[in-house]
Amino acid sequence: MYANFNQLKSEKQERIINAAIKEFVRNGFEKASTNEIVKEANISKGSLFNYFNSKKDLYLFLLDYSIQVIEQLYEQIDLNETDLFKRIENIGLQKLCIHQKYPHVFDFLASSTQEESDEVKDILRQQIERIYEQGFEKIYDGIDYSKFREGVDIDKAIEILTWTMSGFGEKGLQQIDSFEDIGEFGEQFLKEWKSYSEILRHSFYK
Helix, strand or coil: CCHHHHCCCHHHHHHHHHHHHHHHHHHHHHHCCHHHHHHHHCCCHHHHHHHCCCHHHHHHHHHHHHHHHHHHHHHCCCCCCCCHHHHHHHHHHHHHHHHHHCCCHHHHHHHHCCCCCCCCHHHHHHHHHHHHHHHHHHHCCCCCHHHECCCCCHHHHHHHHHHHHHHHHHHHHHHHCCCCCHHHHHHHHHHHHHHHHHHHHHHHEC
């Protein structure tokens, strides 16, 4: 379907993808400017529409592209790890690695959930709901909930843990680009996260 685009060198593909995502995140579907996209990507407008038939076609390509990246994340979840804290910890590290390679994917998916354009919102709603439902099921599949203390509301505990990891992850995303060595950053990130998770672990676990 995107034969001309797929024939491009990966560096040029990434440049176009990142430029387009950046513009859609900044302005939404309706107000996004293809002129700004081609300027940022350093290509001609004719080239862009040689790769994609329309702005909508480009937007839906980016949606599929982003979903594939997230599905790769879900596939990497170690279902043999039944401890909730370790499961969330590993997912957080994978997310940071994905951010380094695909820096705007998470921003695009987050912004797409707020998209109100009649031209794309119905398609978005179906796709985004599906990927998040699948992700939720995969993340919590096989977790050993017997580790929780009696009387702890597990659903609320999971929400608190998720919010904490989400906020901590955002902090990490703001810092990651200052590190040349992702391994060094990962070690520091993991060490700092453990200091937070231990507080929650003592609150929730037996």
